[in-house]
Amino acid sequence: MSSPAEPHTREGEPTAVRLQLTLFVSGAAPSSIRAVRRLREVCDRHCPDGYDLDVVDIYQQPEKVASRGVLAVPTLIRERPLPVRVMIGDFTDEQRMLATLALPASKVD
Amino acid sequence: MTSNNKLHDSGDRTRVELPKSATGITGFDEITLGGVPTGRPTLVSGPPGAGKSLFGLQFLIHGATRCDEPGLYLGFEGSRADLAADVGALGIDLDALEQGGGLLIDAQTMEREAVQTGEFDLEALMVRAAYGVKKIGAKRVVLDSLESLFAAFSSTPEVVRSEVLRLFRWLKDQGLTAVITGERGEDALIRHGMEEFLSDCVVLLDHRVVDEVATRRLRIVKYRGSTHGRNEYPFLIGPDGLEVLPITSLGLNQQVRNDRISTGVDGLDEMLGGEGVFRASSILISGTSGTGKTTIASSFADAACRRGETVLFFGFEESQPEILRNMASVSLDLNHWIEQGLLHFHCERPTTLGLEDHLATMQRLIRKFTPTMVVIDPVSSLSRSSGAPDVSSMLMRQIYYLKSAGITAVMTALNQGGTELEHTEMSISSLVDTWLLAITLGGNGERNRGMYVLKSRGMAHSNQIREFLIDDNGVSLIPVYIGPNGVLTGSARAAQEAAERAVELGLAQESGELAAALELRREAVEQHVIALRADFDAEENLTGRLIETSKAREDALMLGRQQQGRQRTVKPETGP
Structure with missing residues (x-):
């Protein structure tokens, strides 16, 4: 599962925008807990420069759920870099997740 | 709401x-x-x-x-x-x-x-x-x-x-x-x-x-x-x-009005029990083209405006200026009702919109103006705007809507040439309360307008066919001539009336002569009677005298016999 960090991935490119994510989860639901765990794992692995992750509990901040138009949980929104991208699910499909986040695929897979 | x-x-x-x-x-x-x-x-x-x-x-x-x-x-x-x-x-x-x-x-x-x-x-x-x-x-x-x-x-x-x-x-x-x-x-x-x-x-x-x-x-x-x-x-x-559409409830529960309103046509009120039609009833004027349907409908509108009521006129064949001009030619001045805000026109080609759009427009305007009378001229052209078979049911509901809103509905319907007159395309005729049929009465190289009341619910109405006159003085209905030669209208009626007057005159003369002749005869007869009487008197006289003479002779004879008898009775007592 683990793979060596690849610091050169985004460094050579001009869009060196810090990754900014919002994750909507429903309290302590198993799929939400899974999603948070997997997301952190992947980001820690692929973003050595760090990233911002805002985890929103839909029960705590329902107005945010409505204003962002979120229907499913877990929902991950890539706020930066633009364009905004949306993912739903607990990240079982890591390849799709990495592709959507525009992070390099894990070499082990 | x-x-x-x-x-x-x-x-x-x-x-x-x-x-x-x-x-x-x-x-x-x-x-x-x-x-x-x-x-x-x-x-x-x-x-x-x-x-x-x-x-x-x-x-x-x-x-x-x-x-x-x-x-x-x-x-x-x-x-x-x-x-x-x-x-x-x-x-x-x-x-x-x-x-x-x-x-x-x-x-x-x-x-x-x-x-x-x-x-x-x-x-x-x-x-x-x-x-x-x-x-x-x-x-x-x-x-x-x-x-x-x-x-x-x-x-x-x-x-x-x-x-x-x-x-x-x-x-x-x-x-x-x-x-x-x-x-x-x-x-x-x-x-x-x-x-x-x-x-x-x-x-x-x-x-x-x-x-x-x-x-x-x-x-x-x-x-x-x-x-x-x-x-x-x-x-x-x-x-x-x-x-x-239309905004109607399912039940037949509209209020019934008993007051009557004038039709505005001379002679038509008399045909309808003398008082005109019921308020909030529906009136259908049907006929072939050129029978004066629009004119009659306009008369209804004019009469309503005269009473100070508001009328909404939906024209689907003529534009407002056309209707105004045409009605002005028969002394129906609708223009000043428009100026007074009593009459509103809405003219539209039937083909511009679908039927429901027309009906919706009508309902919107009805809500806006809250008229007491709505004229739809002609209702039959609405059916042309939609080939759907439910035209009649939609019109039916529209009529119910007008009724329940207490609005008098005056509709005209064009009968296509060749179809039965007492038949409307939309089969809404069973819904209308008063049905006037405008007909043409042909003959003698003329075409004249006639009208009769095919039905009028809830009132006594005339069974006559009347001639419908449209001239400079407006519209009026006069009785047609019905004589041995059939129904006559127009100049034929005028001619027949003249002829009748002539015959009447002739008959008067003839009867005068006959009376004189009779008088003469009476005189002759009376003289004859006098002569006979005289004869009779003379005869009676003579006969009386003859009877007297004969009686005298009879008496004399009787006397003679009695005397003879008396002489004979003495002789037999001294007999053998």
Whole structure:
């Protein structure tokens, strides 16, 4: 599962925008807990420069759920870099997740 | 709009029916006897563009503005801006309603372009619904639409299904009156296994093209625990939103008026029991072209304006200036009624719009001007604007609407040449109270106008055919000549009348002569009688004398015999 960090991935490119994510989860639901765990794992692995992750509990901040138009949980929104991208699910499909986040695929897979 | 509440109340009174929530959609609350079922979900299905979202929004807006029932709109199709633009065209200000707290629009969605990476559920939808309902204290909820929800998560329909069912259950538990829109109707519901939750009330909106005219239809497929109109009702999206046509209740319960109004035509009132027609009744004037139908209808309008009443004139064949000019030529000055604001014209080509659009326009104008009389000239051309077979049923409902509103309806109908006169294309004749038939009476190289009352409910009416005169002095009806040579009109009638006068004169002379001759004869007879009398007297005289003489002779003879007898009796006593 683990793979060596690849610091050169985004460094050579001009869009060196810090990754900014919002994750909507429903309290302590198993799929939400899974999603948070997997997301952190992947980001820690692929973003050595760090990233911002805002985890929103839909029960705590329902107005945010409505204003962002979120229907499913877990929902991950890539706020930066633009364009905004949306993912739903607990990240079982890591390849799709990495592709959507525009992070390099894990070499082990 | 307030009448909806009234209807709602009366529905509760008459029977123990489930409570209903008025939608404020013109006509819909009437055919459902109050609206959608309170505290239950209603499915509004139909193809894209059929007006489902508008149905939902009107339902919410009516709740917010009239029923003190705040509403939550959960949309998954467009954005809030799209919605605001849609209803903004109808004069509804969503922002103001939202600020007032009666409405919450939650139409944001970003799932359309979402990438699925694993398991998920729609708990966020649940949270949004609960949050919105709680925030404004919503009593009404709209979900728009099921299809877009399924489309957003197309790869996992079973997840959506179970989640939507969970939402429905929650809505029901909360006692929320919900309108849920969907594109495919009942089949899709059954496929999704949702029918048990959406079978309280199912409304079908349809949008199709018949004879190149776009028509919208609404049908209530199902309404558990309630009676409802089962027909297909035409509807349209007008300036006030959805309108189901016409706005009539199901029952025949309109008020009956007993006062009569003049027809404005000399002689016609006399034919109708001497008093004219009933107020708020419907009058049909039918005939072939050129029989004076428009003129008679205009006379009705003119008479109403003279009484100070308002009249709405719908012209489907002539423009307003044309009608005014033509009527002015027969001394019907309609122009000054327009100036006084008593008469309103609305002229339109029948083919410009579909039938329901015409009827809706008519209803809007009727609501705007609140006339006491409506003239539709001619009603038959409306049937040409739509090839649909339901023209007569729509006109029927329009007539009921006018009746229930207490409006006198004057309609003209053009009979096509060759068809039976006492037959109207739209078969609305059984609905009208008074039917005047304008006919042409031909002969002697002339064509004259005639009229008779084919029927007039509730009053004694003439059985005569009258000649209908249109000249510089206006219109009038005069009795036609009916003689041994048949019905005569026009110059033939004039000629016949002259001839009759001549004959009468001749007869008078003849009888004078006869009388004189008789007198002469009488004199002769009387003289003859005198002569005979004289003869008789002489004869009587003579006979009297003869009788006397004969009597004297008889007496003398008697005397002689007696004497002879006396002499003989002495002799035999002294015999042998």
